[in-house]
Amino acid sequence: MPTTIEWTQETWNPTTGCDRVSAGCDHCYALTLAKRLRGMGAAKYQTDGDPRTSGPGFGVATHPDTLDAPLRWRTGRTVFVNSMSDLFHHEVPVTFIGSVWNTMGLTPRHTYQVLTKRPARARTLLTQWARVGWSWQRHDLMWCGPLDGPLPNVWLGTSIESDDHTIRAEHLRRTPAAVRFISAEPLLGPLPSLDLTGIDWLIAGGESGPHARPMDPTWVRDLRDRCQEAGVAFFFKQWGGRTPKANGRHLDGRTWDQYPRPDSPIW
Secondary structure, three states: OEOOOOOOOEEEOOEEEOOOOOHHHOOOHHHHHHHHHHHOOOHHHOOOOOOOOOOOOOOOEEOHHHOOHHHHOOOOOEEEEOOOEOOOOOOOOHHHHHHHHHHHHHOOOOEEEEEEOOHHHHHHHHHHHHHHOOEOOEOOEOOEOOOOOOOOOEEEEEEOOOHHHOHHHHHHHOOOOOEEEEEEOOOOOOOOOOOOOOOOEEEEEOOEOOOOOOOOHHHHHHHHHHHHHHOOEEEEEEOOEOOOOOOOOOEOOEOOEOOOOOOOOOO
């Protein structure tokens, strides 16, 4: 469905639900929204998660009936995969992840953005598939491997909110992907240990919501400057605050809307 997220055009949620794994998850918008959708009777949000790490309506669930949705979109668009989940959560079956990859392989007109806080699992699976391929039948549609390389229309990213989690970039760097990106949102501290080698794009942004934690402008400027030096596209999403747009998205008098490739449909 269409979205107001600045760096994409569409969201597609073949899975929903997740578990908090680090401080960046503390005020997860998806967890809060899932609880509301559960109360409204939304079918995709009737699985409850562990109250210690998840919540009402936010248990991990797969939705096979949504797998064909991108096939019906005739015009190419940029699609954020699983804005309400993490495709590489350990409870998502490998075969279902393969089915998602199958859909993306069958729709090269779209550009897919897959963001995970679990890049180690992504590295394991995608490295294996690059070597031996996959073959999951779905209706009369099938994509078979092995691949000559990563799907050219799939961008793979990981979230890094603090310097404690820069190891996620190392897993990402070692994963076969046409485009690799980092989401430093919510940015909760400086990232002096972050190595931008092999990274094509970095999104930075502050936290939003009633309990938003402040973001120091020096953290953002440091990332911007390092991206410019390394030739990494830089996108500044927002300063954050009580609402996402509360404090705008200008950094030093301008917006930063760089994308990793000039042939991206939203360049």
